[in-house]
Amino acid sequence: MSRDAWKGRDVISILDFSRRDLESLFESANRFVGPPRPRTDLHDRIVATAFFEPSTRTRLSFTAAALRLGAKVIDLSPDVSSLQKGESLHDTTMMLQGYSDLIVMRHPSEGAALLAAELSSVPVVNGGDGSQHHPSQAMLDLFTVTRMKGKIDGLTYTVLGDNRYARSATSFMYGLTKFKPKMVYVVSPETLRPRDEVTKQLKSLGLRFEVRSDIEQVIGNTDVLYVTRIQKERFPDLNEYEKVKGSYKLTKELLAKGRPGLIVLHPLPRSTELPYDVDSAKSAAYMTQAQLGVPLRMALLLKILDGGRS
Amino acid sequence: MGVAAVARKGAAPPASENQTTMLVRKIPDGSVIDHIAAGKALSVLRLLGDPQENGFTIAMVMNVSSSKMGKKDIVKVEGVEITPEQVQRLALIAPKASVNIVRSYRVVAKANAVPPRTLRGVLSCTAPTCVSVREKESAPSIFFLSGRTPLRYRCKYCGRELSEKEISDQLG
Numbered sequence: 001m002s003r004d005a006w007k008g009r010d011v012i013s014i015l016d017f018s019r020r021d022l023e024s025l026f027e028s029a030n031r032f033v034g035p036p037r038p039r040t041d042l043h044d045r046i047v048a049t050a051f052f053e054p055s056t057r058t059r060l061s062f063t064a065a066a067l068r069l070g071a072k073v074i075d076l077s078p079d080v081s082s083l084q085k086g087e088s089l090h091d092t093t094m095m096l097q098g099y100s101d102l103i104v105m106r107h108p109s110e111g112a113a114l115l116a117a118e119l120s121s122v123p124v125v126n127g128g129d130g131s132q133h134h135p136s137q138a139m140l141d142l143f144t145v146t147r148m149k150g151k152i153d154g155l156t157y158t159v160l161g162d163n164r165y166a167r168s169a170t171s172f173m174y175g176l177t178k179f180k181p182k183m184v185y186v187v188s189p190e191t192l193r194p195r196d197e198v199t200k201q202l203k204s205l206g207l208r209f210e211v212r213s214d215i216e217q218v219i220g221n222t223d224v225l226y227v228t229r230i231q232k233e234r235f236p237d238l239n240e241y242e243k244v245k246g247s248y249k250l251t252k253e254l255l256a257k258g259r260p261g262l263i264v265l266h267p268l269p270r271s272t273e274l275p276y277d278v279d280s281a282k283s284a285a286y287m288t289q290a291q292l293g294v295p296l297r298m299a300l301l302l303k304i305l306d307g308g309r310s
Numbered sequence: 311m312g313v314a315a316v317a318r319k320g321a322a323p324p325a326s327e328n329q330t331t332m333l334v335r336k337i338p339d340g341s342v343i344d345h346i347a348a349g350k351a352l353s354v355l356r357l358l359g360d361p362q363e364n365g366f367t368i369a370m371v372m373n374v375s376s377s378k379m380g381k382k383d384i385v386k387v388e389g390v391e392i393t394p395e396q397v398q399r400l401a402l403i404a405p406k407a408s409v410n411i412v413r414s415y416r417v418v419a420k421a422n423a424v425p426p427r428t429l430r431g432v433l434s435c436t437a438p439t440c441v442s443v444r445e446k447e448s449a450p451s452i453f454f455l456s457g458r459t460p461l462r463y464r465c466k467y468c469g470r471e472l473s474e475k476e477i478s479d480q481l482g
Contacts, residue, residue, distance in 0.1 A: 089441070090448030111441035111467025115449050130439045132468060197469045236438070 007307035010117040011125040011300065014135040014171055015201075019178045025299055026143045032068075032295035033147075042071035045305055048100035050076040050092065051127065052083070052107045057268060058127045058137065061293035062104045065301055068294065074100060093119045102305055123304050131165040131195075131234050137267055138171035140296045142179075144289040145224055148263050152179040156221050160248060161228035161273060163188045163198075165235070168267035169228045170198055177205040184209040185218040189247045191240060192230065215248065219257050225250075225264045225283075229271040249273050255281050265289050334369040339413050340388040346404040348373050351383035353403045353482035357396065358387060366390045379406065394421070401425040402432070402477050405461045425461060429453040433463060433472060433480055440468035 006021070014022075047066040051059050059075075066073050076096065078084070083092065089112055096103045097120040105113050106127035113126035113133070128134045145152050157176060163169050163186055173194075176184055186194060186209055193211055194202070202209055212218055219225070227250060235241040249272060255262065266274055266286040278284055346354055351370045355361075361368045367388040376382040391411050392400075400407050401423035411419040433453050435442045442449040442465065453463035453472070460474040472480075 088448055089445045107441070109439055109441040109444045110437060110469070111449070111465070112445075114467055115441050115445065119448075129441075130468070197464070197471055200471075201469075234439075 006303040007305075008123055009304055010113075010123050011135050011304070012114050012117055013126070013133045014138045014175045015177070015205075017135075017178070022139065022142060022175070022178060025139060025296070025303065026146050028299035028303065029143055029292075029296045030147075032298045033292065036068055038070075039068060040070040041302055042066065042069040042305055045071040045102070046074060046100045047071050047301065048074050048076065048096045048103045049127075050096055050103060050105045052078050052105075052112075053128065055106055055127065057290055057293055058106065058134075059104075061290075062125075062127065062136075062297050062301075064294045065297035068298055069301060071101075071301070071305075089115065090119060093124075096120070097122045102301065125300070125304070128167055131167050131231065132170065133174075134167040134171045134267075136297060136300060137168045138175035139300065140293050141168070141172050141226065141265055141267070141289065142175050143296050144265060144285065144292050145263070147292065148285055148288070149223065149261070152176070152181065154180065154182050155223040156183045156185070157181050157224045157226060158185040158187055158215065158218050158222040159226045159228075160187045160215055162192045162230045163194045163228075164192045165231035166228035166267075169226065170194065172226055173198070173202055173207065173209070174205075177202065177207045181208065183221070185222070186211045187213065187215050187218065187248075189213070189244045191244055215254065216257070219254060220259065222258055222262060225255075225258070225262060227264060227266045227274060229266075229269065229273055246272050249275065250278050251275070252278060252281055255283050258283060334371055334384075334386060336415055337369075337386050337388045337412055338415055340366075340386065340390050340411075341392045342410040342412060342417075343385040343387070343392070343400065343404075344382070344408050344410065345376070345379060345406045346383040346385065347379065347406065348381035348383055350404050350478065350482070351385050353478060354383075354385050354400065354407075356482060357399055357403060358385075358390075358392065364390075397421045397423055398426055399432070399481070402429075402461070403481050405458065405474070425455050425458060427455045429455075429463060433477060435465040435468060435470055436472065436476060437465065437468045437470040440465060440470065442467045 049059055063073050093116040102123050104125045104127050105116055107129050110130035110132040113124055113129045117124040126133055126135055142152055159169050232241050262283045263285040264283045351372050369386040371384045373381050397409055407423040409421040410417045431451050434451055442451050452466040456462045456464040456471055463472045
């Protein structure tokens, strides 16, 4: 995608972007890593954040990214807005597009960002829609791999955890379809395996992957271990959650069986699957990953709002 | 439109129709819907509407032997030529169905049920958290054809696929 083709684009799914688009984004993001300098690129722009679900990293890193580029940020707080009076996504989107130049939206319904993008005259960035997509997280995850491993191609990935409901895991795997990983192991308890439509999509896009149950079998071959927590809030039946709660957990002993140079990524927040003592492991890269969220999202905002000029 | 129609003036009645003349007489004018999956004839009838209300005569043969399908159903509608829109919808209930339009005991046109690539406002997503379910008033129901055998449609918003049975259940 050329520089101008980024301008004004919605970001709904990472599948909508080519490898070249992503590499160009990572190249831009690299320039924002390190001590921040005052910038005014977006001084005349307003970014609206509309998070209908809780968020720490996505909302704050988008906000920080916008502020670092000189933009103003307005925030829709579901608790004190007309959403409390039952205002629809349709009407909320129509208001936000009139008040801002770009909308970052998170919503519990799959397809919410796509619907908003269809309604809105300003670009919409999907900050997570139900259990479906989280494109900027996947871009950030792949950017982190690029920075820490020097490449994305040719590596073996293991995606461990809630591969059914965790949109970060799904989007990460979708993102890998744009590159040439050596192998992707998809490891989870049986009830947390990817949904049919996801495996079908991965197959149709030619991703080499195997669904496994035991992390011990694949840790020795893994270059990048991507872990997610069990998404308790998305289980239709909490009894099902109770059955898989605590069914996998990272330990230093397990990581010691990994390849030299193994890195562990996690979109956070964590639960019991990622104990705090793992933070001191050499392979723990998730805090760096979270920090890279600001430069990555700076590059993303700049590309959409300004065509990538800087 | 999704309808493949071929005019066949003066063509002989299809073999399948000959096989069933013992059960149902030929119709002078109207539509013969053949190659309906066995057991689906009643769903097809619902698609055509209430015969008493619309004033047409319907004959139905169920569980007939078929070389192609093993067993099949056939529906004959006297005095009514079913519309391209109905044929399109028919494809969702009976994807293998064929329609013969009959005038003066002759087949004058044939139409095969071809599932449309896109369906708007016809099906409902079964994912309870899909935006097309939660924001029904403003989110349109849009599905894309994702498989013909068996028939499958994919929700534009959440990606969930509906199976042939789910599609048939919704429309039947």
